[in-house]
Amino acid sequence: xxxxxxxxxxxxxxxxxxxxxxxxxxxxxxxxxxxxxxxxxxxxxxxxxxxxxxxxxxxxxxxxxxxxxxxxxxxxxxxxxxxxxxxxxxxxxxxxxxxxxxxxxxxxxxxxxxxxxxxxxxxxxxxxxxxxxxxxxxxxxxxxxxxxxxxxxxxxxxxxxxxxxxxxxxxxxxxxxxxxxxxxxxxxxxxxxxxxxxxxxxxxxxxxxxxxxxxxxxxxxxxxxxxxxxxxxxxxxxxxxxxxxxxxxxxxxxxxxxxxxxxxxxxxxxxxxxxxxxxxxxx
Numbered sequence: 001x002x003x004x005x006x007x008x009x010x011x012x013x014x015x016x017x018x019x020x021x022x023x024x025x026x027x028x029x030x031x032x033x034x035x036x037x038x039x040x041x042x043x044x045x046x047x048x049x050x051x052x053x054x055x056x057x058x059x060x061x062x063x064x065x066x067x068x069x070x071x072x073x074x075x076x077x078x079x080x081x082x083x084x085x086x087x088x089x090x091x092x093x094x095x096x097x098x099x100x101x102x103x104x105x106x107x108x109x110x111x112x113x114x115x116x117x118x119x120x121x122x123x124x125x126x127x128x129x130x131x132x133x134x135x136x137x138x139x140x141x142x143x144x145x146x147x148x149x150x151x152x153x154x155x156x157x158x159x160x161x162x163x164x165x166x167x168x169x170x171x172x173x174x175x176x177x178x179x180x181x182x183x184x185x186x187x188x189x190x191x192x193x194x195x196x197x198x199x200x201x202x203x204x205x206x207x208x209x210x211x212x213x214x215x216x217x218x219x220x221x222x223x224x225x226x227x228x229x230x231x232x233x234x235x236x237x238x239x240x241x242x243x244x245x246x247x248x249x250x251x252x253x254x255x256x257x258x259x260x261x262x263x264x265x266x267x268x269x270x271x272x273x274x275x276x277x278x279x280x281x282x283x
Contacts (some may be wrong), residue, residue: 009101009245010108013081013168017248018061019047025065035064056078075228079108091152096122099152100113105225105234105245106159113224113259114170118179120190121170121223123157124197124205129190130154132182160203169204170264173218177207177279190283195276198269206266208277215265220258229255 007015022032030064033043045051055077062073088103102222106112114121127173130150134141160168175176177194180187189224196204208215224234235255246252 001123004264006097007049008097008104009051009234010104011081011149013245013247014053014076015047015049017076017079017232018058019052021062021065021067024046025067027065032061032064035061049232052081059260072229072231075232076229085157087158088152088233092259094148095152095209099149101245102236103152104158104245105236107154109159109225110226110228111114111226112159112166112169113222113226114168115172115220115222115224115262116170116176116260117173117218117221120172120194123154123160123168124170125153126186126193127154128182128186128191129231131185131212136181154223155247160197160200165200165202167202167204169206169263171208171259171266173207174210174275174279178275184283191276191280195273195280198273198276204269205272205276206263206269207272208262208266209275212265217258217265220262221257222259223257224255224259 022029029043030040034039036043046053058077058080059073062076067073086104086107088100088107089127092100114123119125119133122130123203125133127150130153131146134146134149137254138146139223159166172194177191182190194205197203221237225234227233227238230252233247233248233252233256236251237244237246246255265270
């Protein structure tokens with residue numbers, strides 16, 4: 001078992017799911033370690049993502065844990081890292097790890113939901129919009145650091161622009177569409193970009209207008225990445241002190257409910273397109 005100095009969010013998620021299975025089976029880490037012929041420290045490293053686990057060992061653990069959910073086991077096996085390097089690896093050492101973890105999460109996602117109230121979601125941003133955003137929020141960054149972040153964000157769009165895109169649904173508040181992150185021309189170009197991508201069959205864009213009655217959900221911004229099973233979904237939220245990856249089942253259920261609630265109070269896709277078109281004409 002090779003040790004990793006910096007396990008990715010995907011490594012840690014696999015370890016966490018193995019720990020959940022062990023705990024559900026009522027076994028201690030020392031008991032699970034003996035089943036693999038390793039010590040408790042090595043078992044802890046597997047469950048924290050610091051050490052890898054082979055498919056054979058994963059299936060052996062699942063059998064000892066009396067896990068009969070073949071779909072879950074197959075999904076966990078698929079999470080075992082291979083030697084393929086994703087495009088995001090070129091940024092390792094240049095950008096903070098959460099940037100890379102998010103790109104890897106999106107790469108493996110089966111669908112994606114976004115909710116945003118103050119900014120156009122990252123997957124829909126133009127390079128000018130992203131550049132203005134990064135420059136304003138991090139004025140101390142040199143231009144080279146800003147451009148790295150812009151290039152990374154533009155590369156992330158591949159999941160909805162490639163030949164086999166994933167389904168993408170987003171709810172955007174009118175405030176995010178009206179705030180001029182860039183100048184007037186850049187703002188109009190950003191709205192046109194949203195209109196263009198919303199025309200794709202796999203993309204659904206909904207807008208919550210200012211005059212929506214009984215709306216108190218402005219704190220529900222989220223990135224929701226769907227896994228092969230609902231219990232393997234992940235919510236990503238940005239806070240004042242960094243990015244948080246949420247995977248607790250109760251919290252995932254809460255965010256799924258919140259997203260559906262926001263869908264219900266938003267304009268339907270056709271009316272949303274008309275609304276965005278109206279905003280673009282005003283500029």
